[in-house]
Amino acid sequence: MSPAAATTTAFAAVSVAIPNPTAPSRGRVRLPLRGVPAAARRAVASMAVSAPRSGAAASFLERRESERALHFVKYQGLGNDFIMVDNRDSSVPKVTPEEAAKLCDRNFGIGADGVIFVMPGVNGADYTMRIFNSDGSEPEMCGNGVRCFARFIAEIENLQGTNSFTIHTGAGKIIPEIQSDGQVKVDMGEPILSGPDIPTKLLPTKNKAVVQAELAVEGLTWHATCVSMGNPHCVTFGAKELKVLQVDDLKLSEIGPKFEHHEMFPARTNTEFVQVLSRSHLKMRVWERGAGATLACGTGACAVVVAAVLEGRAERKCVVDLPGGPLEIEWREDDNHVYMTGPAEAVFYGSVVP
Numbered sequence: 001m002s003p004a005a006a007t008t009t010a011f012a013a014v015s016v017a018i019p020n021p022t023a024p025s026r027g028r029v030r031l032p033l034r035g036v037p038a039a040a041r042r043a044v045a046s047m048a049v050s051a052p053r054s055g056a057a058a059s060f061l062e063r064r065e066s067e068r069a070l071h072f073v074k075y076q077g078l079g080n081d082f083i084m085v086d087n088r089d090s091s092v093p094k095v096t097p098e099e100a101a102k103l104c105d106r107n108f109g110i111g112a113d114g115v116i117f118v119m120p121g122v123n124g125a126d127y128t129m130r131i132f133n134s135d136g137s138e139p140e141m142c143g144n145g146v147r148c149f150a151r152f153i154a155e156i157e158n159l160q161g162t163n164s165f166t167i168h169t170g171a172g173k174i175i176p177e178i179q180s181d182g183q184v185k186v187d188m189g190e191p192i193l194s195g196p197d198i199p200t201k202l203l204p205t206k207n208k209a210v211v212q213a214e215l216a217v218e219g220l221t222w223h224a225t226c227v228s229m230g231n232p233h234c235v236t237f238g239a240k241e242l243k244v245l246q247v248d249d250l251k252l253s254e255i256g257p258k259f260e261h262h263e264m265f266p267a268r269t270n271t272e273f274v275q276v277l278s279r280s281h282l283k284m285r286v287w288e289r290g291a292g293a294t295l296a297c298g299t300g301a302c303a304v305v306v307a308a309v310l311e312g313r314a315e316r317k318c319v320v321d322l323p324g325g326p327l328e329i330e331w332r333e334d335d336n337h338v339y340m341t342g343p344a345e346a347v348f349y350g351s352v353v354p
């Protein structure tokens, strides 16, 4: 991006890749690597910014660095992507919800499904996680985000090998554990099944739970099972009028918002459309509250396995295929907790003036 082009945008992002940090820097912009995790530097293999070393360019970059520059690292978990912000020095997020929405814009911003802040722990937890969705709304929890959070912590705290932390979230205490292969296994806590606590206005059908309740959307009577993993989910395996739900055939951007804003969900909802491949293998697509169609949703995959067990469709341990890849989910009988295992990777880092 030329300096002239950059100044015409609402904010400017400078993302720098260092494929080989020891390579000569001729013709390439070198930005300070302050606060940049080592693995993030190594992980990045593209998007290097080349520019002539003119005085104008240098002063443009210096000006940007000296203003209110926000350093970030972009992470992804199965294609569900987040702008991670080191906010350990303050309990106030470094960007506002409105700025977060701009940063998440895929054309005019960095592009992401959300912005996640690593904050000081409260209530005895090691850290606090807060997140803004790409529309600026603040959800209680994010499953893929918490795996990215754990990998980001390991980088900024320079932790090696297997590690576990406690994270305070809007869904209570969440415990991720980085495994020796780099995957992150997360104790996601207990699912919430009582309708008013999810929240949904759908009436309970099985004890206090809302299981296969009828929900009218777009002329079809969908069977909805509602689960909260701290955040609300409506899981459906199909509708009365459909023989089989083929998730690949769904027009997600048309039907997703109708579920999200349905009057039965006073706090809006995330919605998962699911196909059962076997009793231990499920396939889903998701429409996320505040973010739309995403490539993966960790809390959604957990809710899907809970719903599948409640409906008698699957075992407690399943592989859930999402558009961005598979997650391993287990709803344990002994402690009633849901465990999620999957990847999280740094993609690139940079600075931005929100």
Ligand SMILES: N[C@@H](CCC[C@H](N)C(=O)O)C(=O)O
Residues within 6 Å of the ligand: 080, 133, 138, 139, 140, 141, 142, 143, 144, 145, 231, 232, 270, 288, 289, 290, 291, 294, 296, 297, 298, 299, 300
């Ligand atoms: N993608 C996330 C969920 C993020 C929050 C969600 N959009 C909501 O508003 O509840 C995940 O991986 O769980």
